[in-house]
Amino acid sequence: MAKKTTKKKTTTKAQPKAKPTAKVKKPSFKLTSQHKLIFGSLLIIIGLLLFISFLSFVFTGKEDQSVLHNFPERSTEYKNWASQLGAWVSDFFITKGFGLPSFIFSGLIFLSGVYVTLNLNKAKLRKHWIWGTLIVIWLSILFGFFTHKFDLLGGTIGFEMNTFFQDYIGKIGTVLLLVFGLIAYLAIRFKVTGESILNTFKRAKTSIKEDLKSEEKEKEPTIIFDNNLTEEAEAIKSAFEIPLEKTEPTITKHSAPTTKTEVKAENLTMEVTEKPKEETVDVPELKVEVEAIEEEKSEADNLSDKLVEDFGQFDPTLELSKYQFPPLDLLKKYDNEGISIDQEELEENKNRIVETLNNYKIGISSIKATIGPTVTLYEIVPEAGIRISKIKNLEDDIALSLAALGIRIIAPIPGKGTIGIEVPNKNSTIVSMRSVIASQKFQKSEMQLPIAFGKTISNETFVVDLAKMPHLLMAGATGQGKSVGLNAVLTSLLYKKHPAEVKFVLVDPKKVELTLFNKIERHYLAKLPDSEEAIITDNTKVINTLNSLCIEMDNRYEMLKNAFCRNIAEYNAKFKARKLNPNDGHAFLPYIVLVVDEFADLIMTAGKEVETPIARLAQLARAIGIHLIIATQRPSVNVITGIIKANFPARIAFRVTSKIDSRTILDGSGADQLIGRGDMLYTQGNELIRLQCAFVDTPEVEKITEFIGAQKAYPDAHLLPEYVGEEGGTNLDIDISDRDKLFREAAELIVTAQQGSASLLQRKLKLGYNRAGRIIDQLEAAGIVGNFEGSKARQVLVPDLVALDQLLENENNQ
Numbered sequence: 001m002a003k004k005t006t007k008k009k010t011t012t013k014a015q016p017k018a019k020p021t022a023k024v025k026k027p028s029f030k031l032t033s034q035h036k037l038i039f040g041s042l043l044i045i046i047g048l049l050l051f052i053s054f055l056s057f058v059f060t061g062k063e064d065q066s067v068l069h070n071f072p073e074r075s076t077e078y079k080n081w082a083s084q085l086g087a088w089v090s091d092f093f094i095t096k097g098f099g100l101p102s103f104i105f106s107g108l109i110f111l112s113g114v115y116v117t118l119n120l121n122k123a124k125l126r127k128h129w130i131w132g133t134l135i136v137i138w139l140s141i142l143f144g145f146f147t148h149k150f151d152l153l154g155g156t157i158g159f160e161m162n163t164f165f166q167d168y169i170g171k172i173g174t175v176l177l178l179v180f181g182l183i184a185y186l187a188i189r190f191k192v193t194g195e196s197i198l199n200t201f202k203r204a205k206t207s208i209k210e211d212l213k214s215e216e217k218e219k220e221p222t223i224i225f226d227n228n229l230t231e232e233a234e235a236i237k238s239a240f241e242i243p244l245e246k247t248e249p250t251i252t253k254h255s256a257p258t259t260k261t262e263v264k265a266e267n268l269t270m271e272v273t274e275k276p277k278e279e280t281v282d283v284p285e286l287k288v289e290v291e292a293i294e295e296e297k298s299e300a301d302n303l304s305d306k307l308v309e310d311f312g313q314f315d316p317t318l319e320l321s322k323y324q325f326p327p328l329d330l331l332k333k334y335d336n337e338g339i340s341i342d343q344e345e346l347e348e349n350k351n352r353i354v355e356t357l358n359n360y361k362i363g364i365s366s367i368k369a370t371i372g373p374t375v376t377l378y379e380i381v382p383e384a385g386i387r388i389s390k391i392k393n394l395e396d397d398i399a400l401s402l403a404a405l406g407i408r409i410i411a412p413i414p415g416k417g418t419i420g421i422e423v424p425n426k427n428s429t430i431v432s433m434r435s436v437i438a439s440q441k442f443q444k445s446e447m448q449l450p451i452a453f454g455k456t457i458s459n460e461t462f463v464v465d466l467a468k469m470p471h472l473l474m475a476g477a478t479g480q481g482k483s484v485g486l487n488a489v490l491t492s493l494l495y496k497k498h499p500a501e502v503k504f505v506l507v508d509p510k511k512v513e514l515t516l517f518n519k520i521e522r523h524y525l526a527k528l529p530d531s532e533e534a535i536i537t538d539n540t541k542v543i544n545t546l547n548s549l550c551i552e553m554d555n556r557y558e559m560l561k562n563a564f565c566r567n568i569a570e571y572n573a574k575f576k577a578r579k580l581n582p583n584d585g586h587a588f589l590p591y592i593v594l595v596v597d598e599f600a601d602l603i604m605t606a607g608k609e610v611e612t613p614i615a616r617l618a619q620l621a622r623a624i625g626i627h628l629i630i631a632t633q634r635p636s637v638n639v640i641t642g643i644i645k646a647n648f649p650a651r652i653a654f655r656v657t658s659k660i661d662s663r664t665i666l667d668g669s670g671a672d673q674l675i676g677r678g679d680m681l682y683t684q685g686n687e688l689i690r691l692q693c694a695f696v697d698t699p700e701v702e703k704i705t706e707f708i709g710a711q712k713a714y715p716d717a718h719l720l721p722e723y724v725g726e727e728g729g730t731n732l733d734i735d736i737s738d739r740d741k742l743f744r745e746a747a748e749l750i751v752t753a754q755q756g757s758a759s760l761l762q763r764k765l766k767l768g769y770n771r772a773g774r775i776i777d778q779l780e781a782a783g784i785v786g787n788f789e790g791s792k793a794r795q796v797l798v799p800d801l802v803a804l805d806q807l808l809e810n811e812n813n814q
C-alpha cells in the first residue's frame with residue numbers, strides 16, 4: 001500500500017515537468033499605496049457602518065424582525081439606522097450568529113482598515129483576528145449560558161453551543177470549560193503563570209499587612225527623643241515634664257531654633273533638647289516605592305531582538321554546517337603509553353640523592369617523588385638551617401652522581417617550601433596526541449583557542465589558551481621536537497575549532513614541515529589575494545603577508561571601535577546576536593593564527609622588514625584575534641631581539657645546546673638541561689613548567705588533513721587584505737627628502753666596497769630585499785651607481801668617500 005501511494009505522489013509531482021514551457025505568470029496581489037488607501041478606507045467605513053447597524057439593531061431589531069423576510073424589497077421600511085442592509089446584516093451576525101459579541105467583528109474590520117491604510121505589520125493584524133474570533137466564540141458561549149432561547153445576548157451559535165455542551169457535560173462542565181478557556185487565554189496572551197498569580201497574592205497580602213500595621217501605629221502616640229537616654233536621664237527627663245499630649249510623632253527641622261537646658265543630677269550632665277512645637281512639621285509615614293526601571297531598549301536593540309527571534313542567532317558555521325570534526329580514531333594509540341612505576345629505579349635515585357647531599361653535609365628531613373612521563377620529580381625538604389643556594393650550586397655534582405642527563409634543580413619550587421630535583425626516567429613513555437585530545441580537560445575546555453600541549457610532570461594534561469598567551473615563541477635546537485610541537489598546536493585547534501572560527505597563516509621557509517596543511521587550504525588557511533599557494537615559503541612574500549596582517553589588524557580595530565567592543569570575543573558575540581549590521585561593514589571575525597616555522601632564516605634575510613610588522617602585530621593584535629606562533633632553531637639574540645622578546649611573554653623551550661641559548665629564550669637556564677624528544681619548558685611570564693610535549697606523527701597529521709580536506713570547503717582560502725608592496729616603482733626622480741634613512745650609510749658602504757649590489761646592503765645593513773632594492777634605486781637616481789646590468793653588479797660611479805661627500809653636499813646646496 002505504502003508503495004502505491006509513494007508512486008502516485010511521484011507521478012503527480014512529475015507532471016509539471018512534462019510541460020516546462022507553459023510558464024504561467026502568477027498574478028501579483030501587491031497593492032500600491034493608493035490601492036491601500038482606497039481598500040483601507042473602505043474597510044474602515046464598513047467597520048463603522050457595521051457598528052452603527054449593530055448598535056441600532058439592539059434597539060430596533062425587534063421591530064425590524066417582521067419585515068426582514070422582505071429583504072431586498074425596496075419599498076419596505078426599516079427602523080435600523082442603516083436601513084435594509086443594516087437590519088439584515090445585524091440579524092445575520094447577532095441573531096443568527098454570535099449575539100452581542102459580534103460587535104467585536106465590526107471593531108476588527110475597522111482595525112483592518114487602519115492597518116491596510118497605514119501599511120502596518122500584517123502579522124499583528126492576523127493575531128488580532130485570531131484572538132478576536134476566539135473571544136467572540138467564548139463570549140457568545142458565556143452569554144448563551146444565561147439565556148434560554150435564541151436572543152441578542154449569545155446569538156444562535158452561543159445558544160446552540162451551550163445546549164450542545166450542556167447535553168454532554170452538564171452545566172457545571174460547561175462553566176468549567178469556560179473557566180478553562182479563560183485561563184488558557186490569559187496564559188497564552190498575557191503570559192500569566194502560576195507563579196505570577198502566587199506572587200500577586202503574596203504582594204497583596206504583605207501590603208494589606210503593612211497597611212494594618214501603619215494604621216495601628218498612627219493610633220499610638222510616640223515620643224521621639226534626640227538621644228538614647230540612660231535610665232537615669234530618663235527619670236530626669238520625665239521629671240522635666242514634657243506633657244505627653246504635646247509630643248506627637250515629629251520630625252524636627254534642623255534649622256529650627258532649639259532651647260537647651262542643662263540638667264544636673266548626681267554629677268551627670270545631660271543636655272535635653274526641647275523642641276519648640278510650632279517648628280515641627282507633621283510628616284505622614286512615608287512608604288518607599290521601589291520602581292525598577294528597565295533600561296529602555298533602543299530601536300537597534302528591538303530590531304536585533306526581532307531578527308534573533310525570527311532567524312535565531314547568527315551562526316558562522318552555517319556555510320559549512322555539515323562539517324565534521326576529525327574523529328579521535330585518526331590519532332594513533334601507543335603501546336608504551338601510561339606510566340609504569342619502577343620501584344627499584346625510584347629507590348635507587350632516592351638513595352643517590354640523599355647520599356650525594358649528605359656528602360656535602362646537607363641533611364634532608366623528607367623526600368617525595370612524583371612520576372611524570374619522562375621525568376620524576378623528587379621533592380626534598382632540607383633540614384632547618386640549610387641554605388638553598390648551596391643545593392642549587394651542587395646541581396652538576398648531583399647530576400654526576402646520578403649519572404643522568406637532564407637533571408634540573410628547582411630551588412625552591414614556587415609556591416611550596418620544597419626543593420625539586422627532576423631526574424629523567426630510564427624508560428620514558430610517550431604522550432600521545434590522542435590521549436591529550438581525548439582528555440576531559442581539553443574536551444570540556446571553554447577556551448577561545450585551546451591547545452593541548454602535553455602532560456606535566458605530575459602526568460596531568462596541560463591545556464592553555466592561545467588567545468590568553470597571546471603570542472608564543474618556540475625555540476629549541478634541531479631535532480628536539482619543535483615541529484612536533486607546532487603540529488600539536490595546529491592539531492589541537494583543528495580538533496576544537498570549526499573552519500569558520502579560526503584561520504591559519506603558515507610560513508614555512510623550510511618548505512617541508514607544513515606542506516601537509518595544503519590540503520585544508522580552503523577550510524582553514526588564509527592567504528594574500530594574488531598568491532597561488534597558501535603556505536608561504538618565499539621570504540619576500542612573508543613581508544607582504546605580515547604587512548597585510550597589519551592592515552587586517554587596523555581594519556579590525558576600526559570595526560571594533562564602530563561596534564563599541566573591546567575585543568574580538570565581545571564583537572563576535574554582538575555580531576551573533578545580530579546587533580551589528582553587515583551592511584555597515586561588519587562581519588564575523590575568525591581568529592587568525594600566524595605560524596612561522598623558521599624565524600631565524602627570515603630575520604637573517606629580511607631583518608627589520610619582518611621585525612617591525614611582527615613587533616607591531618605582537619604589541620597590538622591580541623584584542624582583535626591575531627595570534628603569532630614563532631619557532632626558531634637558533635635562539636640567539638640577533639634572532640630573538642629585545643623587541644620580539646618583550647612582546648612574547650609565552651615561550652616554549654625545547655632542548656638547546658648552551659646555557660646562553662636557554663637564557664635568551666627563558667631568561668634563565670634550564671632548557672640546556674632538558675633531555676630532548678619533546679621534553680620542554682613552558683613559561684607564560686612567571687614560573688617555568690616542565691612538560692612532555694604530546695607526540696603527533698606526520699602520518700597522523702596527514703590523515704587529519706585528508707579527512708578535513710575531503711569535506712565540502714569554502715570556495716577559496718580566507719583572503720587577507722591586499723598589500724601593495726613597493727617592489728615595482730623604479731622612479732629615478734626620487735626626491736631627496738624621500739630617501740631612505742640609511743641612504744647615506746648605504747652610499748658609503750657601496751663606495752667603500754666599490755660594488756653596487758643590493759645583496760651587499762642586505763647583508764651589511766641587515767635589510768630586506770625590497771628595502772635594499774629601493775636604496776639602490778635611490779643611489780642610481782643620485783648618480784652614485786650606474787644602470788641595472790642584468791646579473792652583473794652595478795658600476796659604482798663615485799671613486800671614494802671624499803667624492804661622495806662632495807656630491808651629496810652639492811645636492812644639498814642646490
Ligand SMILES: Nc1ncnc2c1ncn2[C@@H]1O[C@H](COP(=O)(O)OP(=O)(O)OP(=O)(O)O)[C@@H](O)[C@H]1O
Pocket residue numbers: 430431476477478479480481482483484485633677678679692693694695696
Ligand atoms: N613529543 C615527542 N615525543 C616523542 N618523541 C618526540 C617528540 N617530539 C619529537 N620527538 C622525536 O624527535 C624527532 C624530531 O622532532 P622534530 O622533527 O619535531 O624536531 P625539530 O626540532 O622540528 O627539528 P628541526 O628543527 O630539524 O625540524 C621526531 O622525529 C621524534 O622522533
